[in-house]
Amino acid sequence: MPDTIRHADLIRLESAALRRQFRADAYRGHTAGLAPGRLQCNLAIMPAAHAADFEEFCALNPVPCPLAGRTATGDPTLPALGHDIDLRRDLPLYHVYRDGMLADRVPEISELWRDDMVGFAIGCSFTMESALMRAGFAMRHIERDVTVPMYRSAIETRPAGPFSGAVVVSMRPVHRDRIDEVRALSARYPMAHGAPLHVGDPAEIGIDIDKPDWGSAVPVEADELPVFWGCGVTPQVAMMTARLPLCISHAPGAMLVTDLDDGTHERNEQ
Template identity: 50%
Template sequence: MDHNPVPQHETGWQVRQRIRRGEWTRSTQGMAPGYVQANLAILPRDLAADFQRFCALNPKPCPLLASSEPGDPTLPSLGRDIDIRTDIGTYRVWRDGEMVAEMHDIRDLWRDDLVAFLLGCSHSFEEALLADGLTLRHLEQDRAVPVYTTNVPTVPAGPFHGPLVVSMRPFRPAEAIRAIQITSRFPSVHGAPVHIGDPAMIGIADLARVDAGEAVDMEAGEMPVFWACGVTPQAVVAATKPPFCITHAPGRMLVTDLMNSRLAVF
């Protein structure tokens, strides 16, 4: 069950403990400020090499932070005492490309051949945008960031293929330029935007109709700015239809012990 917002001073480890105890299953947006959050995809070992190559070919939507050894639920490079089976608030279970369940603990589904992939998340670069004084409309309106499936194809690798998924934040032109400059410093958490302006050019007919998250209000003089999104692997799973896969539910991330400030490349 969800109760009592997580205190802002908590560390990544403390947040993971609360999630592991079942005290928080909702979005991790805004939790443990300063700490890197990560998207999740878990696949059988026989698909792992192709998925790793898919990430390498699509670094914008799938910036790989770490992967586990087969059957090992720990990720020591991302933090102490991580158990990927319990430390994400809500998991999605996929079979043959269909989401068949959402659950808060996947220990009963864990197998010796499963490999966990952790991908960078825009929650990290949002902190840098806020620190520079930019306003994020979805936070201002207490909503989840709007997410859309585009008509832009990802680069295929082995069986993996599918559309690019993006998140959107509205800015005035001068703010958009600054947002590009800031997020360019963080390639391991999606980096610079992939599109600015007319949504129809990337296959989005109506910004009010989101595929995940919640729509936000656009003000006069603003333009939509789109970043590659870590929900892309879920669209790829739906297109590729692997026999078995586990992902995070959108917005429910692994909160690591890494610091966002360490991800900047300049």
């Protein structure tokens, strides 16, 4: 169904109120720029039999996969990340993967949740965007109301069990004179992927900047450089590579909005 509420209408809502809108299936778009000051998270859900390997995968790849929390087996809640969070219904849109292939895009996953499921919340770069905007950095994808461009890079993750694959990166143009500043500021947010992984020539990390794998391309002006951060779509690539019979993620750009402050966070495990 089309969204019944616009992104602009959500800007002033607190995190819990946003989740209520998503739970009501009133909005299926991106969450960039929403709930400034709160940690946003990517989502990975899989059978418990694979949870230990996936947690090791996150530990081996902490920049693209900063683990903020995990559920108990069969429990869709994450009380350490927010009041009344229900991972089955509280994101705008989900991707369902079967045997490594995207099988469906759905607004809730209650019917797919099983007693052996484990959910992982992984930090997202949207969290640091509010800090960058406060410092005067433009977020072109927010200005254009599109999902941030994301690319499958030539950088490889460190494998764990069946999980492996490319590091996914997100891109934001930054003025050439402010590169050191953006490095220092984003490094303060390790749960939002921290400092950039690459600045400058996209070809050096195997990317055609005009052809994002997820999201929408945005222009890079003559006085800007493309800046690439680790991205929480990396676990989706790893789950696809693992070819599990069933696993579930957020739709790229459509995050879990938590109640946590957006500063430096230690891992919170349930």
